[in-house]
Amino acid sequence: MSDLTTLTIAEIRDGLAAGRFSALELTQAYLAAMEAARELNAYVVETPDKALGMAAESDARIARGEARSLEGVPLGIKDLFCTEGVHAQAASRILDGFKPVYESTVTGNLWADGAVMLGKLNMDEFAMGSSNETSCYGPVVNPWRSAGSNAPMVPGGSSGGSATAVAARLCAGATGTDTGGSIRQPAAFTGTVGIKPTYGRCSRWGIIAFASSLDQAGPLSRTVRDAAIMLKSMASVDPKDTTSVDQPVPDYEASVGQSVKGLRIGVPREYRIDGMPPEIEALWERGKAWLADAGAEMVDISLPHTKYALPAYYIVAPAEASSNLARYDGVRYGLRVPGDDIVSMYENTRAAGFGKEVKRRVMIGTYVLSAGYYDAYYLRAQKVRALIKRDFETVFADGVDAILTPATPSAAFGVAEKAVASPIEMYLNDIFTVTVNMAGLPGIAVPAGLDDKGLPLALQLIGRPFDEEMLFRTGQVIEDAAGYFVPERWW
Amino acid sequence: MNQAAAKPRTSKLIKGATGDWEIVVGMEVHAQVTSHAKLFSGAPTGFGGAPNDHVSLVDAAMPGMLPVINGECVAQAVRTGLGLDAEINLRSVFDRKNYFYPDLPQGYQISQYKQPIVGEGTVTVDLADGETVTVGIERLHLEQDAGKSIHDQHATMSFVDLNRSGVALMEIVSKPDIRSADQAKAFLTKLRSILRYLGTCDGDMEKGNLRADVNVSVRRPGEPLGTRCEIKNVNSIRFVGQAIDFEARRQVGLIEDGGTVEQETRLFDPGRGETRSMRSKEEAHDYRYFPDPDLLPLEFDQAYVDQLAAGLPELPDARKERFVGAFGLSPYDADVLVAEKENAEYFEAVAEGRDPKIAANWVINELAGRLNREGREIADSPVSTEQLGAIIDLIGEGTISGKIAKDLFEIVWAEGGDPRVVVDERGMKQVTDTGAIEALVDEIIAANPDKARQVREKPAMLGWFVGQVMKASQGKANPQAVNALLKEKLGV
Numbered sequence: 001m002s003d004l005t006t007l008t009i010a011e012i013r014d015g016l017a018a019g020r021f022s023a024l025e026l027t028q029a030y031l032a033a034m035e036a037a038r039e040l041n042a043y044v045v046e047t048p049d050k051a052l053g054m055a056a057e058s059d060a061r062i063a064r065g066e067a068r069s070l071e072g073v074p075l076g077i078k079d080l081f082c083t084e085g086v087h088a089q090a091a092s093r094i095l096d097g098f099k100p101v102y103e104s105t106v107t108g109n110l111w112a113d114g115a116v117m118l119g120k121l122n123m124d125e126f127a128m129g130s131s132n133e134t135s136c137y138g139p140v141v142n143p144w145r146s147a148g149s150n151a152p153m154v155p156g157g158s159s160g161g162s163a164t165a166v167a168a169r170l171c172a173g174a175t176g177t178d179t180g181g182s183i184r185q186p187a188a189f190t191g192t193v194g195i196k197p198t199y200g201r202c203s204r205w206g207i208i209a210f211a212s213s214l215d216q217a218g219p220l221s222r223t224v225r226d227a228a229i230m231l232k233s234m235a236s237v238d239p240k241d242t243t244s245v246d247q248p249v250p251d252y253e254a255s256v257g258q259s260v261k262g263l264r265i266g267v268p269r270e271y272r273i274d275g276m277p278p279e280i281e282a283l284w285e286r287g288k289a290w291l292a293d294a295g296a297e298m299v300d301i302s303l304p305h306t307k308y309a310l311p312a313y314y315i316v317a318p319a320e321a322s323s324n325l326a327r328y329d330g331v332r333y334g335l336r337v338p339g340d341d342i343v344s345m346y347e348n349t350r351a352a353g354f355g356k357e358v359k360r361r362v363m364i365g366t367y368v369l370s371a372g373y374y375d376a377y378y379l380r381a382q383k384v385r386a387l388i389k390r391d392f393e394t395v396f397a398d399g400v401d402a403i404l405t406p407a408t409p410s411a412a413f414g415v416a417e418k419a420v421a422s423p424i425e426m427y428l429n430d431i432f433t434v435t436v437n438m439a440g441l442p443g444i445a446v447p448a449g450l451d452d453k454g455l456p457l458a459l460q461l462i463g464r465p466f467d468e469e470m471l472f473r474t475g476q477v478i479e480d481a482a483g484y485f486v487p488e489r490w491w
Numbered sequence: 492m493n494q495a496a497a498k499p500r501t502s503k504l505i506k507g508a509t510g511d512w513e514i515v516v517g518m519e520v521h522a523q524v525t526s527h528a529k530l531f532s533g534a535p536t537g538f539g540g541a542p543n544d545h546v547s548l549v550d551a552a553m554p555g556m557l558p559v560i561n562g563e564c565v566a567q568a569v570r571t572g573l574g575l576d577a578e579i580n581l582r583s584v585f586d587r588k589n590y591f592y593p594d595l596p597q598g599y600q601i602s603q604y605k606q607p608i609v610g611e612g613t614v615t616v617d618l619a620d621g622e623t624v625t626v627g628i629e630r631l632h633l634e635q636d637a638g639k640s641i642h643d644q645h646a647t648m649s650f651v652d653l654n655r656s657g658v659a660l661m662e663i664v665s666k667p668d669i670r671s672a673d674q675a676k677a678f679l680t681k682l683r684s685i686l687r688y689l690g691t692c693d694g695d696m697e698k699g700n701l702r703a704d705v706n707v708s709v710r711r712p713g714e715p716l717g718t719r720c721e722i723k724n725v726n727s728i729r730f731v732g733q734a735i736d737f738e739a740r741r742q743v744g745l746i747e748d749g750g751t752v753e754q755e756t757r758l759f760d761p762g763r764g765e766t767r768s769m770r771s772k773e774e775a776h777d778y779r780y781f782p783d784p785d786l787l788p789l790e791f792d793q794a795y796v797d798q799l800a801a802g803l804p805e806l807p808d809a810r811k812e813r814f815v816g817a818f819g820l821s822p823y824d825a826d827v828l829v830a831e832k833e834n835a836e837y838f839e840a841v842a843e844g845r846d847p848k849i850a851a852n853w854v855i856n857e858l859a860g861r862l863n864r865e866g867r868e869i870a871d872s873p874v875s876t877e878q879l880g881a882i883i884d885l886i887g888e889g890t891i892s893g894k895i896a897k898d899l900f901e902i903v904w905a906e907g908g909d910p911r912v913v914v915d916e917r918g919m920k921q922v923t924d925t926g927a928i929e930a931l932v933d934e935i936i937a938a939n940p941d942k943a944r945q946v947r948e949k950p951a952m953l954g955w956f957v958g959q960v961m962k963a964s965q966g967k968a969n970p971q972a973v974n975a976l977l978k979e980k981l982g983v
Contacts, residue, residue, distance in 0.1 A: 082555045095554065102548060104555060206555040213784035241557050242787055320784050323587050326598020327552040331651065342649070346591055369589070369779035378781060 004029040005169040006486075009073050009226040012172055016062055016072050023058035023072030027051050027116055030074045034118065034170050037491050040141045042165040044079055045087040046119035054116040061114065070233055071114035076171035078162050079120045080127055081107050081217075082206040086117075090208045091135035092125045094328045094353025096335040104206025105238045106175060106217045113233040118171050122161030125355045126325065127182055127210040130429040132160025133419045134357040142190060142412050143168040143487035147454040150490075152415040156186030156408075156429070162220045163190040167487055173221040173230050177207060179214045180313055181408075181433025184445035187220050188407035188458030191447045191485030193227045193475070194220045196433075198466045199440035200245035201231075203238030209324040211317040212243075214437040222484070224446060224475040228252035231468060247466055255469035256476050261295030263474065266400035270306035271432060273409065279451050280406045287404055287448055287459040290481035291474065299400055303391040306435055308384045313434040314427060315368050315381035321358075322365025328353060360423065389439040396464050402474050403462040405432050407445040411455035436462055444471040446478040447485045456485050503671040504712060507743045512709045514739045515716055516675050517629075517667035518731075520682060521660050522692035523636065523700040524567045530635050530659035531558030531601060542641075542652035550657040552596035557785050560585075564659040565789065567691040568608050568633050569799050571661055574689045574806055575628050577612025579796050583632075585786045589779040594638035594651050602662075604780045607632035608789065614665075614685070615808060616677045617826055626678050627666035636660050661692065667706065667716065672732040672739075679703060679728050680830065684807050688832050702726045707738040708752070717742070718752040722759050722766050734759040738766050810835055818847035827855055833869045834859070840876035845883055853879060857900055873904050881910040890914060891921050895966050922968045925976070928960070931968065932976045935959045943981060950983050 004026050007015060015021055031048050051074065058072035082088045082100040089095035103111070111117070124134040131154035132140040142155040143164055155164040159176030163186035166174050176183040178196035187194025195218045202217040209215060219230035232253065237246040267288060272281075288298050330336035330349030337348035354362070368377035395403070409431055418426050436443035442465070445458040459478055463470045504511040529536055532549035549556045572579045586604040609631035616624045638656035642649045663682065669675045683701060686692040694701045703726075708719035720742070722734045737759075742752050756775070757766040782788075805813075807829045814825035814835075828851060829835045837858075842850035858879065862872060882899055885891045891899060891914060902913055914920055922928060935956060936943050946952040953974075960973045977983070 082553075088554070090554070098554070100553065100555070102553070102555075204555075205557050208554040209785075211784070240559060242559055243557075243785065319781060323589050323599055323779070323781070326589060326591065327554070327596060329591060329593075329598060331593050332551055332596060333553070342593060343591075366779065369781055371777045371779075374779075374781070 005033050005172075007172070008223050009070070009172050009221065009229050010223070012073055013071075013229075016058075017067065023055040023062065023116065024052065026072060027055035027074050027118070030118055030171060033168075037168055037170050039491050040143060040164050040168055040170070041138055042122055042140055042161045042168065042170055043076065043119045044089070044091065044122050044135075044137045044161070047086055047117055050086070051116050051118050054111070058114055058116060068112070068114035069229070070110060072116060073114070073172050074116045074118050075110060076118050076121045076162060076165045076174040077107055078159055078175050078177060079123050080177050080208045080210075081175060082208065083107055083117070083120065087120055088208065089136075090126045091123045091137055092328075092353065092355070092358070093136045094335050094350070095208075095333070096353070098334050100206070102206060105203035105236065105240065106207065106234045108206075109233050109236055110175070110230075115233070121159075121165055121174055124158035124160065124182075125358050126208070126321070127158040127177055127179055127215075128321070128357050128361055129157040130181070130185055130426050131413070131415075131418060132157040132186070133415065134355050136355060139415050140164050141415065143489075143491065144190060144412060144455055145487075145490065153412040153455070154189065154415050154417075156189035156412060158182040159186050159194070159220060163187055163192055163194070166190070166192045166220045166222060168489075168491070173219055173226055175217060175234070176220045177210075177215055177217050178433075178437065179210050179216075179317060180437050181430040183218045183220060184433050184443055184458075184460060185408050185429055187445040188447075189412040189456065191456035191458075191487065192220050192222060193224050193444065193446055193479070194218065195227050195231060195444040195468065195471060196436060196442060197231060197235060197468055198245075198442045199437075200243055201235045201442070201466065201468070203236060203241040203244045205238050205240040211320040212324060213320060214313075214317055216437070224444075224472055224479045225253060225256045227444070228256050228472045245466070250469055252469060252472050255473045258473045259295065260291060260474055260477050263296040263401040263470075264299050264399055265291050265296045265474065266299050266301035266395055266403040268301050268303045268306065268403060268405060270303050271405045273431065276406075277410060280409060280457065283449055283457050283459065284404070284406050287478060291404065291477055293481075294477045296474070296477075301395045301398075301400060301403065303388075303395065303435070305384060305387040305391050309388055309435040309438055310427065310431055312381040312384040312388070313430070313438060314364070315377050316385060316438070318361040318365035319369050319378050320365070322362045322369065325354075325358070325362055357423070385438045388435055392439045392441060392462075401464075402470050404474075405460045405462065407432060407458035407460040411451045411453070411457055432460060436460075441465060442468045442471055444475050446475045446482070448478055448482045450485065503674075505709075505739060505743065508747050511712060512739070512743045513712045514671055514735065515667050515708045515710060515719075516669035516671075516735055517706040517719075518665045518669070518675065518679065519704040519706070520663045520665075520679065521702050521704070522571075522663060522686055522694075524564050524633075524659035524661055525691055525693055526561060526563045526567060526659055528561050528563070529657040530561055530564050530633060532657050534657065536658050540654060542650070543654060545654040546656065550596065550653055552598070558601060558783070560786065560789065561659065564633060565608070565791070566799055567659075568631060568661055569796055570689050570803060571663070571686065571691045572609030572612065572631055573796070573800050573803055574685050574691070575609070575612035575614060575631065575663070577628055577631065578610035580606065580608055580610055581791060581793065581796070582606065583608040583789045585633075585783045585789065586780045587783045588634075590776050592637065592640075593649065594640045594653070594656065596638070596653065596656060600635050600637065601783055601786070602634035603632035606788075614678060614681055616674065616681045617822075618673060618677050624668070624670075624674055624677075626668045626674075629664040629666050631661055631663045634660050634662055667708075672735040675705065675735055676728050676732045679731055681807070683728075684830055684832070688804055688806050690804070696726050696728070699726055703731055705731055705734055705738075707735055707742070709739050709742045709746070717746075718754050720752065720755055720757050720766070722757050723769060725759050727761075730759055730761050733761070733764050734766055737764060741766065814847075818842065818851070820847060820851050824851050824855060827859075831869065837869050837872070837876055841880050841883070843880075845880060845887070849883055849886075853883060857897070861904065873907065874900065878903050878910055885910060885914060889921060889969065891919055892966065892970060895919050895921065898966070918967075920967060922964055925972060928964070928968050928972050929976055931960050931963050932973065932980055935963065936980060946981050946983060953977060953981070953983055956981070
């Protein structure tokens, strides 16, 4: 029955409805696949008992003709989501032993629609990283390898566990979060689909905060259609998150397959960065051609403040993080390393509990908010952010329906290859994705090809606020043209 | 507009060894908002309860929790702003004030920094000496209270109680318009009175629901402001006065001895009546304020403000004006009555359909005096407004004399009961029957022939006869009738 793990969510839905297999069989297939794939280090906790219980409930519902939209679909959940009674540590030592007594709104929505929880997925510590190497559980390994090499590759980050699990068939779909590219970049590195919805589309309640004004949950999946199905369930307005937006959640799946004829697709010249590898350039050209072939019109556009996005992001995000992470002080939950007095207890706890990258960002954030530096850094970065947002508004106001860019400046790199280099080099991974978070827009990464070493590459589509439908519509064109990308199993 | 306020306040200066000094005081008053739930969580605000009984996931800063603004707290802040005659900002912003402390679970306090909900306003303060001072309000903002650290329960550890964590506070900041300890006390008294009238803060200083940070500096009259020291968390009006007096003298002494005042935070020790250094400017925190990204800017329209304004109760100044204008009370009596909302309401109930001046006299002198002696509040007065009203009516009807009324008041205070019934049962009715009084008068004159002769030379002695007759009647004789009869019979 192991081939059950190759099914998409849409296929699972049909198969369960037709009685071709049970939710229990499906879940068992995934649990077996997870057990066989531990060397990928995708899961930090497996919850087989919970999974089997939920699957049995799904089978009972299906039998009663009461199937819900995600009935029996086995999902992996990023460790950043609080899950009632189940480990939730943001892949950090500082939350050692933490099991929340509450369920995040997003995961609650998924369970309410019948999804089955397989376990918690590895990630960069507190979602800070672009390679999943900052996790306290060690790096996640990408199921993809360079042709002719056995060297482990990173799956990207911070939702690296989610990306690997989806790519390696260790779950039918996964939740991720995206603060500067943390869904789209790992999706690009693993040949999976990842969408960061508009800021405010999904509730942040119960998701461990990294940078509150940028964080947004979204799905990682095998297909554009699956992403649409999952997002429909994840999105909601939430009275417990006042930054969530009260807009009806459309039937995203209905936009999959809709014609793109006559749509205007913007191609921003500022994304053609210095030193961009020719294969990324070529990928972008192919994407334009596919959309043009499908009847869309390609429009050259300018987003003049693009080059300031990454530096501004690395001021705003650490600033918010430095404050958001202040609560991890050893007083109420998680790790506590005793000290002679309260200050030394704080110092010992945070020194032992946070990894290097988290400490770096807390220090950057503390610095940029300090008296005398606030105006020069934080305030300035916020002004840049407003300008970036305005760039997009101008383009959309001029009649552009979506924007096409590469998702990442390169394919996946080797484990430890960049972690030892300067942090800036790692930060550059997010150069095409951070602008979208800074502007609060939706962005989707869709697999579009393989590089010359056989590693996946992706294109990114950026839409108007709350126009995720446009991304599913245009994304499907890329998927139709490029096909699916499945890693050869070696684990 | 006010003559007294415009005059140089020479009387407010303090004398140093080298000349006069002026005290300059500004206050930051923390007032706990009266509301059922906390500022950003649904947890109840009730006082008491076991430690950590009133704590939600948000208050404990569990991972992934988000604040949601409590609309009632916003309304209370707007009402207070209106009561302070202040500018209401239709858009304000919540910021994070970052610092580490065990009773601050988030590691930051959500407050308002650059864009508070309420801007500039004024409080008019009447002092006992008749002077009126206008104290400017700089701003009012909403913020979260912290929890409480308890250090005396364990040998090596401190305990934390988060019941208060996240409770809404209004920080009301005055301008440095206060020039003496008396003005500061009067300002805080007036502010407390306004808050209690509005119902936006219960003003209970013993429970810490109202407390003040007092900024004190001194200068030579007419010179620029001196360096200030901030005295933190003073929790009684009396202590505010003591702290200012001590601190001003300390600063004057320091400067006159050739030293300089260092900007610092100090604590007032009520036991010793002195202020002590808590931390210097160098040790001051860098709070790294920035707008809280979990909360959208707080926005409402003028219609919302107007609606709250329409529902405001009468405030002390307006009530005082009415007591003076419509009731003919003296400004002093009106001031005394309006200071506490409950006193004013009690008085109004008694004055209803009666002579307001007599009612005021009874409430201020008899009732308030008696309550003060016993340290009780008017809310638990043993004499109700109906009972006091009946006593006043009995005097007005001539049923009892003013003197008997005081005895009656004592009986009602101690034993309760309907004053009319008490008067009947205990035979306290005034005797107006001239025949009965005449018999007593004759009796007293007959018993004191010497005095009856002397009174013709010294009419002032008539009072002695009145006293004797009243005594013989056990106070029940109508004093006017006694007086008239005595004059007639003694030929005065």
